[in-house]
Amino acid sequence: MDHEQNRGTAGIREALEQAQAHLSHPHRTRVRHHNHMAVPWHEVIDCDDMLAVDADIDDKSSIICRAGLLKLAGGTGSWRVRDCMNKIAEVLGVTISVAVSLTTIECTCIDGHRSFSEVLSLPTTGVNTERIWLMEQFVREAQADGHTWTVAEFHDRMDAIERKPGRYAPWKVGLASAAACCAFVFLLGGGPIEMGCAFVGAGLGNYVRRILLDCRLTHFVSIGIAVAVACLVYLGCLSVLSLAVPGALEHEAGYIGAMLFVIPGFPLITSGLDIAKLDFRSGIERLSYAVAVIIVAALVAWLVAMTVELHPDEFADQGLTAPVLFFLRLLASFVGVFGFSMMFNSPMRMAATAGAVGAIANTLRLSLVDFAAMPPEAAAFAGALVAGLLASAAGTRTTFPRISITVPSIVIMVPGLYMYRAVYYMGMFEVLDAMEWIMRAVMIILFLPMGLALARAITDPEWRYCS
Template sequence: MNQTLIQKNHMDVYWHDYANSMGDIPITEAPLTEKASIIGRSGLMLLSCGTGAWRVRSSMNTLAEQLGITCTANIGLMSIDYTCFDGDNCFSQSLCLTNTGVNTSKLNRLEQFINEFQKEGKFMSGEELHAHLDDIEKIHGLYSPIALGFAAALACGCFTFLLGGGLFEMVCAFLGAGLGNFVRCKLAKHHFTLFLCIVSSIAVSCLTYSGLLKLAEALLAVSTQHEAGYICAMLFIIPGFPFITSGIDLAKLDMRSGLERLAYAIVIILVATVTAWIMALILNLKPVDFPDLNLNQYSMLIFRLLASFGGVFGFSIMFNSPISIATSAAIIGAIANTLRLESVDLIGFPPAAAAFIGSLTAGILASLIKNKVGYPRISITVPSIVIMVPGLYLYRAVYNMGAMSLIVSASWFASAMLIILALPLGLIFARILTDKSFRFCT
């Protein structure tokens, strides 16, 4: 069907209508409605980048203070209800996104806009400010679906090694994840619904991995034990960003945003894991253990550093990060994730405790780098710990539930939940230690 024939469910907001009749006067002298339009639009654009409610509200407050008004905002996953006061008048508005996602490149530009508003923005007219926001809004994606496919392939290939897979599993997961994410990006680019994008991409990933495995079995007599890696080919779908930001929002008592983000992440997890389970039944795949890699301690350490770097770099590119931000996140992720894995193997830490230490380390390192290079903290911290999200555990929980092995399923699910809880807690405490403004509820 021709896309132009589909009527939009969310009507467009014509932002320039707020400013066209006001001339070229500075925004600080404009009426309340025009000031509020800048604040609301900036907040909505920040929300569209995937950042949490606390950051969105903080940015809206910064703009309001520069414009000499008061702003209160109630923020969810995809909508903002806000009210602006100037002492005499009051203006309220409800704004809604058409979709949600992650775009750290746009987030970086928006934070620059907020930080430079006092020096430059407050002297511009409303029309000029909306034109500037138009330019930022055009930053849809730095990378093509093919590039994002390669990013997912790199991330999942490295993820496979970190979960215990060998070279064969890494190659199959690389190709499966690459094709799967390519399909997802192509469908998302044409605005297909979330469920269709998830189901289609997971099906393609599983079919690709299974096809390569069957071909290798026939031509190279490869062991069927290598089928364990098919789970890794679908881990690009794990919603690490909303998982982590939901925990941060809940810690700041932004209950609406935190719960909505958590529900969104759970929906993706459920659809993805159930789809993968159905594909496993169709293709006769089972989540068995990986063959032993037979690597010594020092070789494992080096390969873990390299795989963690590659995995975080791939995930960061999938979040539309520029190369510089992706590299910074990858360096942090390599250190933090390797520390997590070594804590389990060498010290015997429980996986959840090790996850807390890893995310705490990532948060502290991100704060140190942020102060030097000026990147948004969340664009570095979240990609660096997404690789720690236990997608394998969640899948095995659903698989065993489907097989009615409820005790085994509950064990995998409990282990996954402890790690998922530990990851945002680590970032939260790192933020409390390094950011004075985050320590208080004001």
């Protein structure tokens, strides 16, 4: 098409001009080009002042694909991305066929005898629950009034969503992860010393990771550096504390809790939900990404542990009565889920809602294991099921996306301790112990999305059926 040819010619001309400028000024600092080029959305449309329902198919496709890309950038699963794009397509009067993966969207729009295909990709992946929420509000507004919007008005609204900065500064995100990991350590069985050192280690570790990500450092390098910082800071806190508290160095087991802020809860859970909807491409890619994050974090932590001779020993008995333990678990679960929600850029009310759901579901899970002798895997299934049902009930009273409540509430159930111990024993070539911890972790991880999937099938008619 002429429009596509003009865009291609302009790109070639720009590249030639840059090359000529570089040859003319050989001593000038080399310009670093982006591997993923940004799409100038307002420049690729033909008639920005035309009603979108009357626009050409390529302009309609740009609106639909950009909406899906923004939803995907929030970290939600492929089913919700496709649902968002389908609803916008219905408003614009076209039919679409979409394939979604972890970072890419392939979409073909069909309008009568004409069709138009696009492929779009994200430079990286992440989680932004506020963006998911804003995009759901955008879709509802488009369904109500989109037939009166021009092409430019669609893109202007999406510009506002895309340009909205994160809610929390790096130090706030670090503080949120510190509180979450401190609560996580208590739920794993740690005491005040482990909790305090994990608070400092996780806070500084995630602060460093956020700074590195803001500087566009590659994803896995940021994770590796952050985990190393968290573990070393934990050890430093123990060393300082040992000057005043005899035996403080015996509480080294809690260093695992200091690195649990890197647990890829969103991709782990959404991978299971995607596979449950037979979207294997997205599900397998998300699962592969989550496994890669876990492996990088665990290997870096193992290297640090071997260097400074840390060991993932069992925690000492907390010595708490059942009523006190129940209340503290309820409080710690709320704090942990609230902290993880802030790390996912949830507004305060959304984080508090997720915290309340997670407090009930996670305390139930732990109580079933301790007081009903239920296997941890079955208890994880029950906890995820309850979290999904409670999130559905909360959704009827709020406009918060269901996934922004369910995933943070069960991230705290992900067995990060088991996964690290598996890698630790693997590095020590203790194969039987490594396989035991791997199987324990895998079983729990499998049952978490199963519980959520069942809850969604019970409460969400749209998700329940194939079409």
